[in-house]
Amino acid sequence: MRPYARYLGQGSVYLVIVAIVGTLADTPAYRNFPEDQGMIRLTLSHGGKPKGGCRTQSAEELEKIAPNMRRKRLCSRERLPVLVEMTIDDRRVLSRVLQPTGIRKDGPVRLYEGIAVAAGRHRISLALRDSDRAKGFDYERRTVVDIRPGQNFVIRFRPEFGGFVFK
Amino acid sequence: MAAGNPLLRSIQRPLRLAFALPEKLLDRVFPGHWNPLYNLGALGFFMYWIVAGSGIYLYIFFDTGLTEAYQSVEYMTNDQWYLAGVMRSLHRYASDAMVLFMVLHVMREFALDHYRGSRWFSWITGAPVIVLLIVSGITGYWLVWDRLAQYIAIKTTEFFDWLPIFGVPIAANFVAPESLDDRFFSLMIFLHIAAPLFLLFALWIHLARIAQARSNPPRGLAAGITAALLALSLVKPAVSHAPADLSTMVTSVNLDWFYLGLYPLVDMFSAGAVWGALAFFGLTLMAMPWMPPLRRPAPAEVHLEHCNGCRRCVEDCPYEAVAMQPRSDGASFDLEAVVNPDLCVSCGICSGACPSSMPFRRRSDLVSGIELPDFTIADLRNRIRKACARLSGDVRILLIGCNNAARVERLTNAETAAVSLPCSGMLPPPFIDYVLARGLADGVFITGCREGACYNRLGQGWTNARIDRQRDPHLRRRVPRERIARCWAGPLDDKALAGEIGRFAARLRTLPAAAPRPAGPPPAPGGQKAAAQ
Ligand code: HEM
Ligand code: SF4
Ligand code: SF4
Numbered sequence: 001m002r003p004y005a006r007y008l009g010q011g012s013v014y015l016v017i018v019a020i021v022g023t024l025a026d027t028p029a030y031r032n033f034p035e036d037q038g039m040i041r042l043t044l045s046h047g048g049k050p051k052g053g054c055r056t057q058s059a060e061e062l063e064k065i066a067p068n069m070r071r072k073r074l075c076s077r078e079r080l081p082v083l084v085e086m087t088i089d090d091r092r093v094l095s096r097v098l099q100p101t102g103i104r105k106d107g108p109v110r111l112y113e114g115i116a117v118a119a120g121r122h123r124i125s126l127a128l129r130d131s132d133r134a135k136g137f138d139y140e141r142r143t144v145v146d147i148r149p150g151q152n153f154v155i156r157f158r159p160e161f162g163g164f165v166f167k
Numbered sequence: 168m169a170a171g172n173p174l175l176r177s178i179q180r181p182l183r184l185a186f187a188l189p190e191k192l193l194d195r196v197f198p199g200h201w202n203p204l205y206n207l208g209a210l211g212f213f214m215y216w217i218v219a220g221s222g223i224y225l226y227i228f229f230d231t232g233l234t235e236a237y238q239s240v241e242y243m244t245n246d247q248w249y250l251a252g253v254m255r256s257l258h259r260y261a262s263d264a265m266v267l268f269m270v271l272h273v274m275r276e277f278a279l280d281h282y283r284g285s286r287w288f289s290w291i292t293g294a295p296v297i298v299l300l301i302v303s304g305i306t307g308y309w310l311v312w313d314r315l316a317q318y319i320a321i322k323t324t325e326f327f328d329w330l331p332i333f334g335v336p337i338a339a340n341f342v343a344p345e346s347l348d349d350r351f352f353s354l355m356i357f358l359h360i361a362a363p364l365f366l367l368f369a370l371w372i373h374l375a376r377i378a379q380a381r382s383n384p385p386r387g388l389a390a391g392i393t394a395a396l397l398a399l400s401l402v403k404p405a406v407s408h409a410p411a412d413l414s415t416m417v418t419s420v421n422l423d424w425f426y427l428g429l430y431p432l433v434d435m436f437s438a439g440a441v442w443g444a445l446a447f448f449g450l451t452l453m454a455m456p457w458m459p460p461l462r463r464p465a466p467a468e469v470h471l472e473h474c475n476g477c478r479r480c481v482e483d484c485p486y487e488a489v490a491m492q493p494r495s496d497g498a499s500f501d502l503e504a505v506v507n508p509d510l511c512v513s514c515g516i517c518s519g520a521c522p523s524s525m526p527f528r529r530r531s532d533l534v535s536g537i538e539l540p541d542f543t544i545a546d547l548r549n550r551i552r553k554a555c556a557r558l559s560g561d562v563r564i565l566l567i568g569c570n571n572a573a574r575v576e577r578l579t580n581a582e583t584a585a586v587s588l589p590c591s592g593m594l595p596p597p598f599i600d601y602v603l604a605r606g607l608a609d610g611v612f613i614t615g616c617r618e619g620a621c622y623n624r625l626g627q628g629w630t631n632a633r634i635d636r637q638r639d640p641h642l643r644r645r646v647p648r649e650r651i652a653r654c655w656a657g658p659l660d661d662k663a664l665a666g667e668i669g670r671f672a673a674r675l676r677t678l679p680a681a682a683p684r685p686a687g688p689p690p691a692p693g694g695q696k697a698a699a700q
Binding site for chain 2: 112
């Protein structure tokens, strides 16, 4: 083969290599999320009420315990499961009983959920039960939001701020 | 190619041919040994150095703060495009090329059946290399903290949250700007430095059992690929996406498919499915060397009575399977050879190097200092004699081939006899002398894998060097060089090889009949002592 033909051949091999590299480095683009939708994201980390409730120890009972171990209220370690519900525009998108984490079931429940919705106005209602009541909820919140296209609308649970908070 | 698992073999065979064709084409345009397909591991390694060098430069200008990182990358790309920008592009593209070369390298080693037997070590140690390389790439994209990084952060953490190892969903770190954690970012910077360092260590281990590993490509090839990547960097500089903004969703990203190609699969299927697939793939890769049938040729054996401690076998073994140790048999030499059977791939190159592989010795005497029990040097002499005895043409050619290249048995006829070895490097040069001096044939034609593509890495080079008298054992000067031909040919080259043999035959016909015809078995000359070369 003539020298120039060989150089041409070598050049084309390099060209093929950098063409593959240069292309797959960023093409084809990947559509991760529809442009005309938004995301409603619910995250929470919350400890349910102690299972079996708590009781106050009487003075006599406390007497029998070493002073550094004395606690007025005695609660069981295990926590209750937590029920979470979310409804968007009358559609129940989430209804879940979350079990406490940890081997002893004494850790908080955790949730990380995302629901894609069309951009526009939506009615969202949230409810959470963390006690042993049989019916109804300990926390409830409703709102109407305008979700912009591509918006990431975050809902958290902050009992210290009264329950569900929106962002 | 030795028998392996039938399922794997059914992929292996077509893959071998799929490589053979481009290998042959590239051999025509690249000078000997430059063929990129014979240098895939070396090219991958070379990419590592480019990535490391450019990375060090980038780190000078990179701001490790979560909010400042993006700006510092923008500065490099735009304000200092001529140097930092080019470095950034090189850093990205060389990383991508590393994956490309690695994938091709693995496919080729697999096609060549290099994943089992004593080679299991190189195969298994490749697995951590894959993981560390991918981790290096993903953490690298994370550091730009642009929309792509945001996408990666969310998807990666969601992916890991599927595993029941973290109590807290770590993806919750990325739900909103105010939940963002600087420490997480610092962890990624740390990982992006640590993973490549571990990668280097893993590569070092990967090559631990390979003598004279070709970890550097030939200069010209290195220059060529560097120039090509530099040109790509100038034509298509690496750029960032818009800065990360956790309050909005990442809608469309320009994924780097070399490193991030699995991410869309998580969306398409599920994190669990992709974890399952990864586990399956990983376990299969790790199990491959031990998939039945586990037939393995017997490793080389040392015969101390014939070993004078010359070290040639140690120097020529491509897999560091021979070592020298103090003499154990009371002979007057200091050292003796010892084979580590776990490392030996049974290529026979050592017996091609041993001065005791001397065919002129009496039949009962013919034992080499080191040889394959399944194919001893005495076997070699017998096979050569038997093959040559059948020749009846007016020129008689002995074709010495290798089991991993063109099938020499297919090229036999009245004037061509063939003996195929585990590697051409197994042929001791005195055998060429023997064949010609005894008139067993009029010419010796040596073939094996294509130039630069020795199946056993070093056999071809040693064969050439021995014949050219550049390496022990030298082919004696008295051997008529015009009666020797060499042509390196792959599995697709039967025809070309036949053509070369035809030309060699024509050339031999023009030579005056030199060698005496053998009449009966050759006389047994008195003991040419071992090592008398
Ligand atoms: C970027 C990553 C990698 C680099 C830079 C690399 C580099 C190399 C180099 C330089 C060699 C020596 C080649 C020679 O001297 O002939 C080699 C051999 C080998 N590599 Fe890799 N390698 C990589 C990944 C892998 C992976 C992932 C696997 C398999 C899973 C693998 C399997 C092998 C095998 C089996 C050999 C031995 C070949 C023989 O026995 O002749 N490599 N590699
Ligand atoms: S046959 Fe000889 S040269 Fe080949 S790997 Fe074994 S010891 Fe090394
Ligand atoms: S080449 Fe032969 S003689 Fe030399 S050390 Fe090896 S076995 Fe011994």
